[in-house]
Amino acid sequence: MxxxxxxxxxxxxxxxxxxxxxxxxxxxxxxxxxxxxxxxxxxxxxxxxxxxxxxGNLEAAEAARGMVAGALAFTAYCLIDVPALGRLGAVRGSTAALVVWFAFAAALAFAVAR
CATH class of the missing domain: 1.10.287 (Helix Hairpins)
Incomplete structure (x- = not known):
């Protein structure tokens, strides 16, 4: 309940x-x-x-760290996606940016988990 x-x-x-x-x-x-x-x-x-x-505070702090990591990864996505869309088109540019986002998010998750 x-x-x-x-x-x-x-x-x-x-x-x-x-x-x-x-x-x-x-x-x-x-x-x-x-x-x-x-x-x-x-x-x-x-x-x-x-x-x-x-x-409690400990779980909230862990959630906040995850939110910050997600925001940083999304920022990396945006920084890559804007020029990639112009150079590669919508599908390939977005795909390239998603690869960068995933790699950045995975690296941050690994770093935060340590």
Whole structure:
């Protein structure tokens, strides 16, 4: 029952954070920067808050490290994908960027796990 309550609360709190961050995103200029305030930070915050409540600080710290590693890997993906799309086209450029993302994410996961 506790696990079900945790899942329901994560969905509810995550939804509240998404709405809050979406309201902030509506006020940000230029609009292409608004995506920074969209779903990912709000869901991450909601998830971390509830992880602290249900599982404690140590589990939340581990989850936060995973989120940072994922953000770094996604940044590497974006840095590779933008020029790769222009040079290689959509399918090959995205595939090349996904390979870089996977390699970077795997290396970070290995480094964080140690």
């Amino acid at each position: 506790k696990m079900l309550l945790e899942i329901v609360l994560k969905a509810f709190i995550g939804g509240l954070f998404v709405v809050g961050f979406a309201l902030v995103a509506e006020t940000v200029q230029p609009k292409r920067l608004a995506g920074v305030f969209a779903a990912a930070p709000s869901v991450a915050l909601g998830g971390l808050i509830l992880t602290v409540v249900f599982k």
